[in-house]
Amino acid sequence: MVNTEIPKHYNASPSSFNGTPLLTINREATVDLDSTNSFEGPEKLLEVWFSASPLSLPEASAPEGLRIVPSELWKEMLDLVNCKVLSIIESEDVDAYLLSESSMFVFPHKLILKTCGTTTLLSGLPKILEIAALIAKFPHSIANTVRGTGTAAIPYRVFYSRKNFLFPDRQRGPHRSWRDEVKSLDRLFLGGSAYMIGKMNGEHWYLYLTEPNTMLTPPATPEREQTVKVLHLPEAKLRAKAQAMEVEEGQDETLEILMTDLEPKNAEQFYLDHASAVAEGQYFQQAHKARRDARKQLGSINDLDEVGGQEPFKIDELADIICNNSVDGFSNNSGGCCATGSEDELTFPQELTMEGHALGTVVSDSSGLSAVYPRSRYPDARVDAYLFTPCGFSANGVVPSPDAGGSTHYFTVHVTPEPHCSYASFETNVPASQTGRETADVIQQVVGIFKPGRFSVTLFEAKDAIDEDFNVAKKKGSKFEGIQGYRRVDRIVHDLEGYDLVFKYYERFDWEGGAPRLGEVAF
DSSP, X not given: OOOOOOOTTOOXXXXXXXXXXXXXXXXXXXXXXXXXXXXXXXXXXXXXXXSSOGGGOOTTSOTTGGGGSOHHXXXXXXXXXXXXXXXXXXXXXXXXXXXXXXXXXXXSSEEEEEEOTTOOGGGGHHHHHHHHHHTSOOOEEOOBTTTTBSOEEOOSEEEEEEEOOSOGGGOOGGGSOHHHHHHHHHTTXXXXXXXXEEOTTSSEEEXXXXXXXOEEOOOSSOOOOOOOOOOOOOHHHHHHHHHHHHHHHHHOEEEEEEEEEEOHHHHGGGBHHHHHHHHHXXXXXXXXXXXXXXXXXXXXXXXXXXXXXXXXXXXXXXXXXXXXXXXXXXXXXXXXXXXXXXXXXXXXXXGGSSSBHHHHHHHHHHHTGGGSSOTTTOTTOEEEEEEOSSBOEEEEEEEEOSSTTOOEEEEEEEEEOOGGGOEEEEEEOOOHHHHTSOHHHHHHHHHHHHOEXXXXXXXXXXXXXXXXXXXXXXXXXXXXXXXXXXXEEEEEEEEETTEEEEEEEEEETTXXXXXXXXXXXXX
């Protein structure tokens, strides 16, 4: 069934199931959105952790951590990044923000911000640190004019990454080059490490990360001596906090699939006209089925009335009433979707002819994206999707663990389908151990949806205590070696502080598109 409207006081995602977390929609931001000039699909990805786990927040911080921050403050930060909030899913463990340019996820202990196009993501980082200090009450440092912020929370770890840009000359602010981005991050943090993974003259991926217990750059001049408050916690509590940190870090796993050169015919499903046609077919099919069922039921009732000497019902009139109730949600008009018997006279809802969440839901379901983490396995999973004009698609998924007491994870999808710059990304932190499937199976399913000419995969996986061995990292590097229909071109494994990173690049066997569109080369 297709939901066609989002009423003023609606509190459920149009693509969700019963009992969804609260969904807030920013209608002002959705007015006149147009992806015609959308060109830079590859996103910038920032993760700022203020503790290793939501169970190990600093004693002085707000119990809710970052989730205590009002959405209006996050919107002010996003103004610096040059993107807007379209809608918000609020769940028990995470708030998922669907943005005009990608996504943001706010957990108690960390923030994940992913933006595409010519957004200036790193311009919002000082504001994130300031908000975390002043509102969430994380430990912070004094003013630093070099950093450009009055007060800055001290993060636990910081990660920043991105694929090489297709159109680097169009980037703004600190994103004109990787060198400028590293300089901007080094201005904030001490001891950060910058990497380039992949071929300098081919597809590659950039990564910047700090070590645990990140240190901010010192003030330009000494201000005043800070008193350090030492907390003496009971030994049992200290052990519990340490175990919580180990569990959270040990389960931290992020999979990114970055796809280019999408098969053009297949990419049409992410165009508004195509999605609207799919919705129309589903709509009329559902309407006529409901009417047929209603007439059949009423026909049986009339047979009984005639036997009993009662006046028969007017089937068409009552069928309309039953039909309208049975397909509730298809239409906003008072006449309903079954008010007449002729398909030509049926009123197709306007919401299924224009950009927005309704058509986003259609695409999420018809493309198969909603089935990556199916309700049969994740009954409480929620998807918030949006389709742009004339094309382009974004979706956030909130995926609570099916196991009692488990964590809530996420996935996010963004698509730029235009042939000259086609790109799609899929990112998730749902652990492979939780899905009951191999990582290769998830990759195969996602790649099957988009059919890219080529794609790269990054798997960023926390080490267990027993994994501090490069041989273990090499063994992890053998994961998802074979993807049906594609040949692996590159495989690179990095043994990082606390994490193993696996990078792989694939091309379709029948790919005849020539050399990759590099845009940005690492020379």
